[in-house]
Amino acid sequence: xxxxxxxxxxxxxxxxxxxxxxxxxxxxxxxxxxxxxxxxxxxxxxxxxxxxxxxxxxxxxxxxxxxxxxxxxxxxxxxxxxxxxxxxxxxxxxxxxxxxxxxxxxxxxxxxxxxxxxxxxxxxxxxxxxxxxxxxxxxxxxxxxxxxxxxxxxxxxxxxxxxxxxxxxxxxxxxxxxxxxxxxxxxxxxxxxxxxxxxxxxxxxxxxxxxxxxxxxxxxxxxxxxxxxxxxxxxxxxxxxxxxxxxxxxxxxxxxxxxxxxxxxx
Ligand code: 2AM
Ligand code: CA
Numbered sequence: 611x612x613x614x615x616x617x618x619x620x621x622x623x624x625x626x627x628x629x630x631x632x633x634x635x636x637x638x639x640x641x642x643x644x645x646x647x648x649x650x651x652x653x654x655x656x657x658x659x660x661x662x663x664x665x666x667x668x669x670x671x672x673x674x675x676x677x678x679x680x681x682x683x684x685x686x687x688x689x690x691x692x693x694x695x696x697x698x699x700x701x702x703x704x705x706x707x708x709x710x711x712x713x714x715x716x717x718x719x720x721x722x723x724x725x726x727x728x729x730x731x732x733x734x735x736x737x738x739x740x741x742x743x744x745x746x747x748x749x750x751x752x753x754x755x756x757x758x759x760x761x762x763x764x765x766x767x768x769x770x771x772x773x774x775x776x777x778x779x780x781x782x783x784x785x786x787x788x789x790x791x792x793x794x795x796x797x798x799x800x801x802x803x804x805x806x807x808x809x810x811x812x813x814x815x816x817x818x819x820x821x822x823x824x825x826x827x828x829x830x831x832x833x834x835x836x837x838x839x840x841x842x843x844x845x846x847x848x849x850x851x852x853x854x855x856x857x858x859x860x861x862x863x864x865x866x867x868x869x870x871x872x873x874x875x876x
Contacts, residue, residue, distance in 0.1 A: 727828025
């Protein structure tokens, strides 16, 4: 591995540590699914505990860094120069259902730019990581986006709408419109892994509305370092933690963007 900043080393170690208990919890899910109580509370405590371990490990190294997390919110609010962005379990619904498509996602932001990040699926033992200027890796191998050039041949992935979404109809019609123009579309349920999969060429592109910054922070640097292109289409500058994201191998980007935005206007 040729990634060498102190921050990427710290994130990697924190993810490894947090994943040990997460793997054990995942093994319990099957039993809980058939119990009358169901796994709901169990998952929420797994989420909180994973986050706690990550925060402890990251703070040990840099106590004064800011932290934005899904569960706890913001820590050290005044430090906006150096921030960790944490999603302890991205793909919670999959985790809850015993589907091994979820990940710990941690990004490091400096002066408003993500400098390095890790997306780790502990069940598949796949660790995606990247550092600005030093490339993107899956475990120990360098990764790169696909070389697909035509949108009609593209295999895409998307997500949402969430249950509470006020724009469900718009998101569903977008899905139909895009599906008609491409090879196929998948929906895997973890935004972080969706982006990582574009980064390593498994998918050619990904889009999703109504995400949070922690869903995508680590994915931003991993995808960019793998040669991909990202844009936050129709996102609200006033709400920097809310994102609509379009990520691709870069070849198909403008066509895909046009497909999503133009079809919505019609
Ligand atoms: P989560 O698993 O951490 O909640 C699923 O389409 C993807 O969207 C997941 O990465 C999921 O993250 C994210 N997402 C963000 N907000 C969501 C919400 N309110 N409901 C469902 N998924 C959400
Ligand atoms: Ca998430």
